[in-house]
Amino acid sequence: MVTERTYLPAAGRDAFLPFYDVITRLAGFHAAIATLLVQAALRPDHVVLDVGCGTGTLAVRIKRQYPTIEVTGLDPDPLALARAEAKARAAGVPVRFDRGFADALPYPAGAFDRVFSTLMFHHLRKDDRSTALAEIRRVLKPGGALEFVDLAGRHPHNFLARILHDHQRVPGGVSDRMVERMREAGLVNARKTAERGTLFGRIAYYEAFAP
Numbered sequence: 001m002v003t004e005r006t007y008l009p010a011a012g013r014d015a016f017l018p019f020y021d022v023i024t025r026l027a028g029f030h031a032a033i034a035t036l037l038v039q040a041a042l043r044p045d046h047v048v049l050d051v052g053c054g055t056g057t058l059a060v061r062i063k064r065q066y067p068t069i070e071v072t073g074l075d076p077d078p079l080a081l082a083r084a085e086a087k088a089r090a091a092g093v094p095v096r097f098d099r100g101f102a103d104a105l106p107y108p109a110g111a112f113d114r115v116f117s118t119l120m121f122h123h124l125r126k127d128d129r130s131t132a133l134a135e136i137r138r139v140l141k142p143g144g145a146l147e148f149v150d151l152a153g154r155h156p157h158n159f160l161a162r163i164l165h166d167h168q169r170v171p172g173g174v175s176d177r178m179v180e181r182m183r184e185a186g187l188v189n190a191r192k193t194a195e196r197g198t199l200f201g202r203i204a205y206y207e208a209f210a211p
C-alpha cells in the first residue's frame, strides 16, 4: 500500500517543500522544462503522464500550453500533490493528480503517448530506476516516448542540492547507465539528448521510445 512505503520527498524534507518552487525556479528549472517540451514534440491529441510530478509545475504548464492534452501527474507525496492541485486550480486548468510510485504505476498498459519525468530518477534507488523504466514502457503506447531530465553524474555537487537532498539519502544523479537501463526495460532508440550546467550542478536530458 502507498501509505506503507517511504520515499525521498521533493525538497528532501517536508519542512523545505514551501521553498521548493522558488528555489527550482531560481535554479533555472523553467528553462529546463522548456527544453524538455521542445524535445517531446507534443501534439494536441496526446495523453500525457508526469511521473514524480511533485508540485505539478510541468503538468500544469503542459495543460496550459496544450489545453486539449489530457494530463495526469503522479507522486507519492500527498503534500506535494496538494500543492500541485492548488497550482492547477489557480491556473484554471483540469489536471488529474494521483498518489503512487513510479515502479507500480496505477494505469493500464498503453495508456500514454508521452511519459515525462523531471528531477525524479535521482530520488529512486538504482534498482527501483529499472523497475520504474519497465513500468513506464508498459504504460506507453507503441511509438510513445519517455522524456526526462535529471541531475547528471554520481552526486549533485552544489550546496543548494546538498541542503535540499539530505545528501546521505540520495542515491546519486543519473548517468549514461540510464540509457542501458532504458534499453533493458524494452525501450528503443534510448539516448541522452543533451547535458548542461545549472545552479544545482549538471543536468542531462534523455529520451526513449516504446516499440
Ligand SMILES: C[S@@+](CC[C@H](N)C(=O)[O-])C[C@H]1O[C@@H](n2cnc3c(N)ncnc32)[C@H](O)[C@@H]1O
Pocket (backbone or CB within 6 Å): 007, 008, 009, 010, 011, 024, 051, 052, 053, 054, 055, 056, 057, 074, 075, 076, 077, 080, 100, 101, 102, 103, 117, 118, 119, 120, 123, 124
Ligand atoms: C526533486 S522532486 C521533482 C518534482 C517535479 N518533477 C519537479 O521537477 O519539480 C522529486 C519528486 O520525486 C518524487 N518521488 C520520490 N520517490 C518516488 C517514487 N518512488 N515514485 C515516484 N515519485 C517519487 C518525490 O515525492 C518528489 O516529488
